[in-house]
Amino acid sequence: MIIARREAWTGRLLLVLLMAVTILPFLSLFVTALHPSGTYPVGLAWPSDPQWGNFVTAFQAANMSELLKSSVLIVLGVVPISILLGTMAGFALGHLRMAGSRLVFLLFVLGLTLPFEGVITPLYYQIRDMGLLNTRWAIILPLIGLFMPFSVFWMRAHFVNMPGELSESARIDGANVWQLFRRIHVPLAMPAISSLGILLFLWTWNQFLLAIVLVDDPVKRTMSGALGAFQGQWGTDIPLLCAGSLLILTPTLVIFLIFQRRFVTALLQGSVKG
């Protein structure tokens, strides 16, 4: 009993310590952001005269409203199409299992661990030849392709576990494959689909490499890519840079805190399956 209680206390202490280390960078960003713009603050120190106006200045300097719009547009381009196509392919490869589908699935699996740096060079020339450089399509279209292995893998894992009898009875009622998919399987797949949506949203919103290579204009990038440009421009003004970074990570933070339970489950499952 004594051992157990001591263990519980060590556990609590360790947890608090771990949380402190996790939060420290955010805290430091916040405190630094309140110092007068252009100064070089030392460590963690609450400023004598907190400059809340820095957030307004950074909001304008980073053109935040445009950035938010751009990121939302990119997410709206990537996530619905990826979900639709990934679910359809996952359904066929996991549930219908046509002859030869296993081979196609293995081909998708090949792309599961692909580092994006591996294909960024040819992607640049391909997007240039398509005339899409510096447009949001330059981020949207490749991301749909790059996320496809995971989307298909994820949805297939769901459909593989669906009992075959479900489809048999629907087929006896004369439903064709599309109706079977749309009316019976999609509604049942909603939990898997929403988790996939969360992961795709996060990965799109935070995408950096594609944004800096394929789009020059920060206002047409993802939030993450724009932050890179913001750092280049305001890197010497530490308080302003910190304020800008906080503003840019706020949207994901807010969405995470609202949907935190779904997020944690999705991320846990996502890493297990991926």
Add this chain to the structure above:
Amino acid sequence: MTRPVPGQSPPRPAAVAKARSARGWAGWLFVIPAFAFYAVFVLRPIALTAQYSLYRWDGIGPSTWVGLANYAKVFTDPDLFDSLVNAFKLIVFFSVIPVVLGLTIAATIRRIAQSRLALVARTVLFLPQVIPLVAAGIAWSWLLSSTGVVNQLLSLVGLGGVTRAWLGDLSTALPAVGMIGAWVLLGLCTILLLAGMSKIDPALYEAARLDGAGAWREFVSITVPSLRQEIGVCVTVTVIAALASFDIVYISTQGGPGNATMVPGLQIYYLAFSEREVGMASALAMVLMVLVIAIALPIQRLTKDTDQ
């Protein structure tokens, strides 16, 4: 997998065959759109990377065939080869620290995993996974700077002598970048392992306690073996994150000082888009892709096969 339902007369073979082939056609129609995107934006670029890697090309003018010379250069040119070595050194920070520390922490807090504190911790520890790596890079660059919090803390505990600009010092830059990665991945590993531990039968621990096993013995003979699969997942995810690191390094050091923190991802970016050595960039990209698969595949095998 279409087993006849017992108690029903099986449908006539011709009808089954017809239904199957109709299903086959429709099935492929379901796969084709997804595959088209995959082929155009992943498979074709991979093939092109392989092709470019055999040429010398500045991205604009004509290209010249050089065979495997680019690959030879990747393994002999110190600048290029060092980036690969750095990627492997980063594995120590991105994988070994989060997995070992995560295991230790998860084993310690196992008993209080259902408490309110642990639930709060689950949310907090996930924050690094949710924010853009770029933001993590900026925050840590500031923490690790000469007047940052890390040095402030060190001075506070009397270690003022070792304070420095951690990311700007030749000998500490790479470990400092590694620590940023460890910070990002530690929470994920801890929670993943904790989730795995909750599935272990508590009777196993009770039996071990009755047999007089200590905490260490328990950890080695029950916890670690039961978590084989979760550990495999953590190792795979973190090793790939180390080998393919880009965002954190780009933001915090840009590969410097000198080439101290140069990693393959960043090197590919510089070679292709600043130095206009498309062939060389592609050869390094091929090596990186092969490395990732060569490392990810055996880990998956190892943890899955023995499980059944």
